[in-house]
Amino acid sequence: GNSEEAAAKQEETNSVQLVLDWTPNTNHTGIYVAQAEGFFKEQGLDVEIMLPGEAGADQLVASQKADFGISAQETLTEARIQDIPVVSIGAIIQHNTSGFASPKDKNITSPADYEGKTYGGWGAPVEEAVLSSLMQKENADVSEVEIVNMGNTDFFTAVERDIDFAWIYYGWTGVEAELRGQELNMQYLTDYSEKLDYYTPVLTTSESMINENPETVQAFMAAVSKGYEYAIEKPEQAAEILIEAVPDLDPELVKASQEWLSPKYKEDADQWGVQNEQVWSNYAEWMYNHDLLEEKLNAEEAFTNEFLPE
Amino acid sequence: MNKLVVDQLTKSFDSSIILQNVSFSIQDGEFVSILGPSGSGKSTLFHLIGGLYRPDSGEIYINGERTTGEKGRISYMPQSPSLLPWRTILENVVLSSEIIEQPNKSEALNMIQQAGLEGYEHAYPAQLSGGMKQRASFIRSLLSPQSLICLDEPFSALDEFTRMDMQEWLLSIWTEHRRSILFVTHNIEEAIFLSDRVIVLSDRPAKVQREFTIPFARPRHSSLMLTREFLKWKKEIFEELKVLV
């Protein structure tokens, strides 16, 4: 019993894998800081950071090919409905920083202006539901919006052509627009609906990890918290660390994005990473009401704060 | 008038000379045979006349025009049948006329019958025996509208009787349509029996060794081959060739 446990622990503390949700960006700064500043090592962890490619972080985490992953509340909600055993263990950013953006010259200043315009998305039903939620507040009709699937086309390319507005994360694409001198109008989801203020992105792990290796999760979150605290306090140094770790990113963009994002990690919360059950159930309910979920989510099981440091 | 004039042709492959200053001519309506050792350059000579490649030096005139290196001036029967495997026999034999004009299918069918290939009009070359393929190739050359026909060992794969049939048939066509024929063969009797003139090529490098004008009157009958005069000619040409090998 005892020696087995020790051996197991030995193995786990040696190496864990983390899959990102996308390519490295300022959402991930805390992790790279923890890596570079040795916070993981302090906790006895050797963390390997993987890009997910086409393989999707949630499945990799659920099938324990990776111990930790990055996901988002809306994705994780759908995953849990399909019985995929992933759990959110920390909110990386407290509030949803996404919204609908358009170049200034399109003159779209409120959801009411979406009528008669062309929206570029990726064809998911959730988009129409969100648009509709926003527009209802302004008594506008979503059926007046032309929704076009723009596939993998990036925002800047899309708005050059047939698209008037698209859904972006301000912290990356919006900041890039600033750098380009492209002025944007932006309607944040959070400004129009509390229910849409969900956590994106979040850190995840699998249920079996929580059951079998809670100490590792604890240690991991301790290091990551420290990393994000650092990023909150020293945005410039944190940006440098990310640039150092991933030199192929555009340094200008990283610096600007980091400056914008650092205050948003914790925002009004008591502690970085805390999640509120209300947020989880609100959004799931909203999805269910919009026919985006087949069942109701058991919000309590979807996340946990228990691994955040004291 | 000269149908064909071959003037001082020289041709070599990879530095070895094959033809050296070969000159001869064919009158309009004349039947000329070429004899020569295997590998001496008879087929190469045909390739040059047909314009497949250019001689190193020398010229070729057809109907008085200089046609050195020009293609499409002769009707040609190659040494190997070269039938296209995806065409039926009928489609194959009309190929030569197809290239130049609208093919005449009924004439083709008639010729196929004459050559003893009836029933094989719609067979593919792979279904024919060696001699049958050769006859198909022969018909193909006859169906070409060109007035100079170059035949490269057309009857080598035929038994004596089929060969004699074909020879007679060739002569009848030749007389009827007054075409000029250049004929390569290894069979001395055949050369004498068919030709107005026999040209003997020497071995590599090939030169015109000697020309024989065959005096027999036409039409000739196969019994001619048993005459003493015929045997005398045969012997003379035989001796001429003998020194070459």
Added chain:
Amino acid sequence: MNKLVVDQLTKSFDSSIILQNVSFSIQDGEFVSILGPSGSGKSTLFHLIGGLYRPDSGEIYINGERTTGEKGRISYMPQSPSLLPWRTILENVVLSSEIIEQPNKSEALNMIQQAGLEGYEHAYPAQLSGGMKQRASFIRSLLSPQSLICLDEPFSALDEFTRMDMQEWLLSIWTEHRRSILFVTHNIEEAIFLSDRVIVLSDRPAKVQREFTIPFARPRHSSLMLTREFLKWKKEIFEELKVLV
């Protein structure tokens, strides 16, 4: 002992009967020629003996064993040279022995020289004349270690002198190594000059029309062909064939 026994062979293609109850045999060390009209089924007979396909009925025995449909029992020279274009002449001629044993290159080189192809050992088939390809194919069949050799019109593309050289060479090899030879030709003189026996096949469907046992003593000299006896044989066989066509 019988080297080869062909027993009541029948073969048809697409419902037309080609061979019908063909029977004959070859003694050990015997030289037998087959004569027959073009398209009568001589090559098909070879294909059956070689096991390329099975007869519709009848059996084939080689060295007393039933080998109907079995391949690899004979040395074979096909009617068309069938040289592999990516092999040099030397590589091509050793192919038949390569299949069965370690090829003997020096013997091959020697034979290439004998056939008048020296200088072409490392040439590719496309660089050879028709008759030269045929000689290469002939050498290939001689280099096979098999004791029964089936030659399908081996000298059809050769001039008379090269042909005579080859005939004599073939006879010398045959006498020296006591192999049995089955020989298809259209040349009646050649058949008589070379053979112990001549088999005449009738036209489609082919049957054994007649067998001639040639009585001339060996070694035979080419002057034999001028004797009255020889001419008598020639005439007899000629007449036999004549009725067929």
Added chain:
Amino acid sequence: MTQRFIRGWRPVAVLLLFILLWELCSRWFDIPEWLLPPPSLILETGISSWADYAPHLFSTIRLTFLGFMIGACFGLLLAVLLHLLPSVREALYPLLILSQNIPIIVLAPLLVIWFGFGALPKLIIIVLVCFFPIAIAAMDGLRQTNPEWMHYMKMSGATKGQIFRKLEWPNALPSIFSGVKISAAYSVMGAVISEWLGANKGIGVYMTLASSSFRTDRVFVAIFLIMGLSLLFFLLINLLEKRMTSWQRKGGGVHE
């Protein structure tokens, strides 16, 4: 006839065996459905959601068919052109290789900017995928003509066009079909990839959506549709090949 029937069923049998094995593995090893759903579930979903994906399916079929046709024609035309103009061939050949190495990720924004989100950019992608194997195989086939036949044609005075039509083209047909088969195998996948450029309909869209909402069973329905489609396509081309090269089975044929 019955023999042909039996031969046709052999691959089907292998497929069925494979599917059976998969089903059994799913059950024995208790593979979670979100990772690899068992064939029975896929079938069930396939039947029950027919109405959902039918429009997607038809849209993809249309796109594939059109794209493949254009691609095949373009590939053939290019091959013919480059074959008839050897100097142009040498100059352009490397560009053909390069054309297969433009990542979609780069091409996509350019196509969108130039041609918008309509059918055109998608067709361009399918054409880009399909033309290449055909062009290469056709060029190789056109080059490999028996020199004896070529000599005959030339000496008979056949023009370049006649040599092409009567000799080189029929001679290259088997090679061309080899290329067409490879292209056909790629065409459906090409269409699916092209739908990532932005489409509102199509199996690619259906699959992406299914995948993003973790409906692995639907993802697999989409895959089966893609596979079925390309298999069907391939069989059609095989049939055409058999018809157009029927002479190969006569005489020269396979004796055994």
Added chain:
Amino acid sequence: MTQRFIRGWRPVAVLLLFILLWELCSRWFDIPEWLLPPPSLILETGISSWADYAPHLFSTIRLTFLGFMIGACFGLLLAVLLHLLPSVREALYPLLILSQNIPIIVLAPLLVIWFGFGALPKLIIIVLVCFFPIAIAAMDGLRQTNPEWMHYMKMSGATKGQIFRKLEWPNALPSIFSGVKISAAYSVMGAVISEWLGANKGIGVYMTLASSSFRTDRVFVAIFLIMGLSLLFFLLINLLEKRMTSWQRKGGGVHE
């Protein structure tokens, strides 16, 4: 020799012309750099960031080479096997087609889950991309043997193995090379796609990173690397082909 030199430069000239045109268009039409950077900028970036992408480049080269080799061998082996066992061929042929229609998006998670993040799943993807054109072309080439030669070999008692080695294989070489060329053209792209499976190094990763931080110039550097690599690869194979089918240029050859 000089003639060969001149012929070799023709495609290079076309490429240079193309690049020049692009540069001029960039300037004239004032195309924004983030959409389509001018070649001069790409060159500049390519030179200045050599140190950044060199490790990525070498990683991809290794992966491509290994994957292509395995894929080519596998394709050839499969073709030979299926050729020698006609009944197996009929059963498996449709599966080959299906193998080309498994979308990466589906295969990726499965491969990673089964084989982790190592080189193996990536190699599997490259092999999957590369084996197919070779297998199809080789099978087609192996089937198309001159029946006269085949008859000769059979009657001479050649075993199946001898017929294969001495006749079918050399006869199929031009077809096989046609397939190998198509595969080679795909192999680098296959490697790049395989890197999307989750890799930390490679041109594919470099490109994705550059693209996600909107560094279009770097994306194009990556593309040029991919293209250059595949072109190089293609040329090597062309050279090999010329060597192995040198007999084609002797005698039977092209007169004109």
